[in-house]
Amino acid sequence: MTVIDKAVKWAVEIAGDDTHQYNQDVRWGTHYDCSSFVISAYEQAGVPVKTKGATYTGDMKEVFLNCGFKDVTDSINLSDGTGLQIGDVLINENGRGTSGNGHAALVQRNGGMTVEARSTAYGIVSDVAYRNYPWDCVLRYPGGSSEAYTANWVEREVPNIGKSLATKAYMAYQAYTNKEADGYSLLWGNNASTASGGLRKYKDFLCMAFGSYYGADGTFLKIEFDDGKTIYAVKADEKKDSETDSLHMYHEHPFDRNVTEFVVDQSIVTGNDKFTSALEAAGISRSARVTRIWTSDTEPTVGGLGTTNSDEKEYHFADTNEKLPIHPRIFAQIPIKPTGDIYVLANGKDISRYVCDISWTNTKQSLATIFNFSVPKADGMKYINMYTPKEGDIFRYSGAKGEYFRGVVTEIDDGDTKVNKYVAVDAGWYLNECTDTYQFVNMRADECLKKICNDLHIPIIQICELSTLITQVYVDKPISDVINDILSKCGNVYNFDFVPEGIRFYKCTDMSAEPKFRISSNTELKDSVKFMGNISHKKSLGGMRNSVKVITDTDVITTLKDKDSIDEYGFLQEVVKINDGEDAETVARRKLDELNQIAESGSGEIIEELDSYTRAGYTIHIGEGHYIIKSSQHSVKNGVHYNKIDLERVII
Structure with a gap:
């Protein structure tokens, strides 16, 4: 249980016990007045405010600040309590209290509901509606409703889905029944428990479900909201890739987009209202939007009075990486001289005569090129001296004018009675x-x-x-x-x-691709694009941005807009965070140029020469436009080179 959780829990329990009364003379145990009540709440939670000298409202602020609290008065609307968080300390220092020494209260729920030793008439009470006493200051223990946890936090991207960043979904841990899954022990093991409001926890970490972008089950997360709240969680379940966006960052549904999904106890959280209550009990506002997310592969440790900034640890990883050849032989091969025909080597042996089922694929998103081929089983080729490729062999393919692929055999499927099927990958693998x-x-x-x-x-x-x-x-x-x-x-x-x-x-x-082919060996070369088949084409405003706002951790640096685009298509903004030393204007211009366009994509199938290699990452000219090749799927059948390409329009 965290410092703030302990303080508020203790205060609420005292308020609910009639043996404790409001008393200005006997004020440090069994009975309390307004200031000793708040001081005692944090003292027993582990913050030595009483030990360090806090005795009444007149000295509380100085001592609390010395013990690590922050003065957040300027961020609070004192007239209605907007911005107040669970655990905040409210202080009036100037003579409005019963004793003439002001008043103090402890915020019990986000928004300002308090628990306090109010007066002789009211006693020690909880669930007090917010009122401006008036308060002179608001003090906050660092880390929101959680102690600051130290870890190798790595900041991750937060999707730009607007108000949907405030959407919070929930699932019942009782529905998680796969005992073999990684998340089972987090939800059902000895360290699992249910918080008083109904949220499921692993140790002191909230159990949540996230998309695969944020790591595997068991990844720890730090989540910051726009009301200043920071929570710490563990990923106990994964949103299905089929139900998330292309990057698997959020649940993709027109009426229920969400990044955060909390795991709850269905015996307590029986509906939407109960879920809201469960969030409030944990100090989480239902309307707060996610602003930043960090992940850690190792379990965080309590960092005392640490901060919640992304630089909680000083990193010492500079030049500590390994310095070894990625492969001992792949780049040391003697180049293949052009032969005018297909030439294939495995472990230096020529297998061109009997290799078959040749195909290969590469994409802009994935570094490795994957090459598939098959070779007849040796016992079926009695009159040919055959070499049977093995795992780890260097595999090389030349398409008439030179070597196009060099890789390593990584997979062998020998289950077929007639052929062995192989997968080779280049160094990108x-x-x-x-x-x-x-x-x-x-x-x-x-x-x-x-x-x-x-x-x-x-x-x-x-x-x-x-x-x-x-x-x-x-x-x-x-x-x-x-x-x-x-x-x-x-x-x-x-x-x-x-x-x-x-x-x-x-x-x-x-890098421009201009694939060509011949209808027959004695005819002229034709433009492959003009004879493209199985064509698809579409346009979309999805992903378009006509405004870019550049920020740092603390400030908005610049905003660049395309007014004409906004007038025609509406306001679509991207927020970009930069590091120290980056030029904000350059970043804004580059990002706006990149995103301020209608997405246009397509696909098609072409034939090209054996000595031609149109690959992912190149640009190809079609009609009046230029397209980046997102993926290419090659195959060679009966001496003909086929290629299926996926395209995305680019403005040059």
Whole structure:
């Protein structure tokens, strides 16, 4: 139980026990007056305000501040109590109290309802409606209704879904019956309990459900609301990916979008009103919007009088990452010379004559290219000296004019009676699978990428200039996620991929694809795009933003709007938080240019030459527009190269 929970619980229990009375002479046990009541509530909760010298309303403020409380008077509307949170201390210092020494009260619920030793006439009472005494100051113990918890907090993105950030859903823990699932022990184990209002808890952490973006079950979260409240939770259940947005950050339903879903005891929370009461009992306002979310893979520890800022810990991860080759052989192969035909090697052995079912896929979102092929079983090819590929073999594919793919065999399906089926992946797979910790402080994005590649002995074949300064800590993240995040901070039009010789970082609009094919060997080349089949095309305002507000932790720095777009389509704003050293105007302009457009996407199927490779991340010209290739799915059948491409319109 937290400090504020203990203080308020003690005060409410005293108020409900008739053996305790309001008394100015006997005021430090069994009976209390207004100030000794509030002082005693926090003293027994572990904050030594009495020990440090608080005795009456005239000295409470100074002592409470010295014990870590904050003066939040300026953020409160004293006329109606708006902004008050559970645990706040209200003080009148100047002679309005019964003893002539002012008055004090403890906020019992958000919004200002109090528990207090009110007077001889009223006694010690709870559930007192808010009134402005008038109060001279409002003091707040740090961390909202929870003690500050220290952890390796990593701030995560909060979706831009407007007022839906205030929507709070709930589910019953009794419905969670899968004993094999990770969340079961959090909800049913020895450390699970139900709070007095009905919310389910694991130790002192609220049990909640989140989308997969916020980590696996067992991830700890710190959630900040726009009324200043901060709560600490553990992810005990996961919202289904099929029911969330594309990034799996929030429940996607036109009438019930929500990020936060609380786990409750259905024997107590029997309806919506009871759920509101359960939230209020935990000091959570039903109307407060989520503003920031942090996650931690390890259980937080109580940090005493710590803060709730994202820099609660000083990180020491700079240059602590591993410095080993990502693969010992993949970049050391002798280049394949053009042969004019398909040429395939496995472990240096030519398997071109009998390899079949060739196909491969790459997407802009996923770094690795995945290559599928099959080889007949050796006992069915008696007159051919065959090599049967094995796990870990280097697999190479050349499409007539040079090597297009180099990777490692990672999967073998030998269940078929006639062929073995294989999956090979390029070096990007290793960056998806390998996690590490990186810390960059005010470093150019291109220098960050060079460091990552140099540490892993990855040759850089191409890198564009990326001057955006990066200040970020990445804790236990896939290396591909680190690279993706760095590029995203530079804008949404950058990509990276692997070619046989190494890695490339480039601006998509600088890489143009012009696929061509021949109807027969003796005819001229045709433009593949003009003969595209199975075409789909759509437009959408979803994701469009015509206003960008740039903020820091504490201030609004600048706002950039497109008035014409707002007049035509309505007001759609994105809020972007920047780090120290970033130029707000540059960030705002880049973000507005990126988002201020109607989303246009499509797909189609083309045929291209065997020596042609139209891949994800490139830009292709169709009609009057330019499109980034989001994914490409290649296959070679009877010597014909097919490619299904998914597209997204880009303004150049």
